[in-house]
Amino acid sequence: MMVSQWNSRARRISAATLLCLGITACQPAGMPANDTAAAPAALAQTVEDAPPPGNDQVEGNIEEAPKSIIRPDIGPSPSPTPPAKPVELTIAFPAKGYVADPAGMARLDEMLADPVLRLGGPITIWGHSDSSGSDAANLLSSRRRAEAARDYLLKKGVAADRITVIALGEARPVAPNRHLDGSDDPEGRARNRRVEIRVGLPDAASPADQPPETTQPR
Template sequence: MTRLKRTMRVAGPIGMTVIGLTLAACQPAGQPLANEAAEAPAANATDTAANAMAIDNGAAAEDRAETKSIIRPDIEPAPTPTPTPEPIDLTIPFPAKGAKPDAAGAALLDTLLANPTYALGGPITIWGHSDSSGSDQSNLTASRKRAEAARDYLVQKGTAPERITVIAMGEATPIAPNRKRDGTDDPEGRDKNRRVEIKVDLPPSAAPAPAPVPAQATPTP
């Protein structure tokens, strides 16, 4: 009996080892052991939390990118500069023996009336011209009638008469030949010479200030 107990004490650890190896051999292939199966859910949970945090960080970054403006709120766009007004020069053609502007001339006068510089109220000068088909006196009279016709058109549209000065030039200042070099008549040249020239100057309040004259240095004696 004593020998049997001694034999069991010696064989106890060995038996436990054999039992453990037997259980491992009986475990199906690819099946994690008990400790591994316990650790796997924890690892998966950690990976899932990390992925969720990365997704949240990415979504937050996209939200910030969408709400961020490329224009700084403390910088306002520069205002568009107002163009500087300039005097107006306009030529109105007149038909042969015509003392009033035709449809084309009236359209040009309407364009003048719509010009922002015209609305400033500056002085207006109208020069009447003619070709050389008549006498000096008749051409002078014809040129005056044309200038007065342009003036009357502007006054009827609301222009103050005191703004307008009329000057008759007759045939004195042609812009094209009245005759060709062989002495024959030049109808195209005469058409260009029958005209009214209009200039609208800026009022004194809108005229640009003159540039200062640099002071001359006093010579050293």
Template sequence: MTIRALPPALAFCLAATACERPAPEEANVVQANAMANEADNGAHAPRSILRPEVITKAEEEEIEPVHAVIGFGASSLRLDDAGRKAIDALLDTPAMKAGGAITLRGHSDSRGADGDNRVASRIRAEAVRDHLVKKGVAKDRITLVALGEARPVAPNAHEDGSDDPEGRAKNRRVEIDIAPPPDDAPPPVVPTIPKDEKSQKE
């Protein structure tokens, strides 16, 4: 039996077909990948490139500004127990712990001269500042603004012109604003309880 040589053209076609055909294992992988891609495109919405834990962490790190009002209605120029407790509660806010800038705006009622009222409003702001510093807040974070009687939140007198003690008491106040720290701010110094106070509590 004689073996005839294949024509050159036919031999080239057979060789090309053999080269292009993937091995059985490769064909299975290609088919599985194609099916997976088709299922993903039809059944799933586009996925976020961020992992869930990364998104949760970013949301937790967002710090909101804080606004609070400390009243000086009864004691006029000195902090009372309610005022001190209100300030102490601010020490646990994220903005305070993060080291944000603190602005204290002192206010007064309209009784007396404008210059005296401005001085009184500053004394109130200084009282709040001193309490914060006593609790471990850095003094250079705090800015004082003395506004006097310029921005009342209640009437200082009734419509008939008679005195309104309740309204004047509401105007004797200090407004506290704590801003979130800038993105490039250094880590804050966390207020700590002095040893003598700590031993007393224990």
């Protein structure tokens, strides 16, 4: 295409030169020859000054579309999945009762829906009591509370061989059972009547010797 354009320019220059020579031949005597001689040169210079066709001058004046710098074959890196962690929760029980309150049952249901539970890891249940009765009675109460939580999990389809029940009675309180003046502390006793549950990971040993919460003196 470039060769064709330059050939066309050469033909136009030749035609202009011949035209000017013919005008010069027909010019009357006395007319300055410099004006007619300069015409072909000026015309040729005008044609020569035209810029040569570049890569952006194509037929039909169609410009090449800019290319995107984004590579379609490279997508964003996927976010890494966070590692699973053991699940721990505490369920409160009423005084002299072995059935959790509605809030405690709701927490059990949340634990059953947790993906960690479906991994098949060990489940440890610790039962606790306040100090309102004898050591033997409190130990029995703590066991019954832990077994009530275990039975609920079994009812929901959790395998029995995954569950370990440990009764601790009043030995590991998390709040004082009495005030410093010796009077009863109902709020502290309510916190101590509890069941603690830990759902471990499949490759983790069962932490049967250490409940989740820290013991506080009575």
